[in-house]
Amino acid sequence: MSKAAEQSHTAGGSVLDQVGENIIHHVSNSSLDHPLIQLPHIWGIDLSVSKHVLMLWIVAVLVACSVIIPIRKYLQQDKPQPKGWMNVIEAVVKFIRDSIVQPNVGSKHVDTWAPIILTFFFFILFANGVGLLPIFDILGAFNRFILDIHAPPPGVEDHNFINSLLHGGATVTGNFNVTAGLATITFFAIMVAGSRTHGFINHWKNLAPPGLAWPVYIILIPIEIIGMFVKPFALTMRLAANMTGGHIAILAILSFMAIFADMFHSTVTGISVALFSIPMATAISGLEIIVVLVQAYVFTLLSAVFIGMAINVHH
């Protein structure tokens, strides 16, 4: 990790003071005051490209090239028979359609709701996975050691584009604004699902099932309305916190080397801590791969469950 380049940005202080700031800097978005590409404000909204916006575009292009375009080419064939990569995509799509969408939504509506659930799954999977790849750190190392461009001293603004790419984290779904956007889609999808199956007013009447004693309704309806907002909120926080938390854990363990070397003022301590710290960081990165898959699956599953609950109200 290009800690040297980043530590020169925080003026002075021992390693212990800088570590916390470094870690947060490495998982959050790039600074909104110094965006990657400065774009004009439209109607008061700043359209400049920050690191996470750039990563959103990269993930979108990646999903389009790996999933969307091969599927379209495959469907245009005469008698399609899946081979190789298409086989993998078909297995994944079949798994999601048959074990996530169909049990929750019912066989009548599978074709209506399978596309959005599949989009959620592939986008979140790719976005989570790209966050694990240290592309920009390798680019930064290339910049520093091969092209020999150093980070400027603190206080001076950095004009090099590749150096400015280093600020901020690469995990898009770690930003709770991105996951809030995805959860908003689920929020409206639930309302659309209920309105299409039962009619607009009946969807709201289904919040309070008939046939209960009337005092229950006084408690039930506020709880249901709060639940309507809490469910997407939990979706956003679950995905964002899982992604950020994993990266913070890996970075913190890797920072042990610097912390111990600074505490004992000797490089030998730092190197011997590396014997413990690097295998543990590798193990947690392995765990992160599992978390990446699981979190994509969970977001998809819960969205399907909520949509299914709006369609079949009988629980």
Next chain:
Amino acid sequence: MENLHLFGVGLGLGLIVIGAGLGIGRLAAAAAEGIARQPEASDKITGAVNLPLFLLEGVAILGEVFALLIVLMK
């Protein structure tokens, strides 16, 4: 005395881990017993355990987020 909030955060995180561990442990025990009684239902039991498992994990992670917020926002 000015770092008392860190003490609270540490305590809180420990409690979160205890809660999540107990809850998920009970889920796993019930699932294992169910599969032991009826090995044919193993797929359905796993499917039924999946959802509450991740809801519980989500609650634990939410708690972790708020703990981190307390540490960072002082």
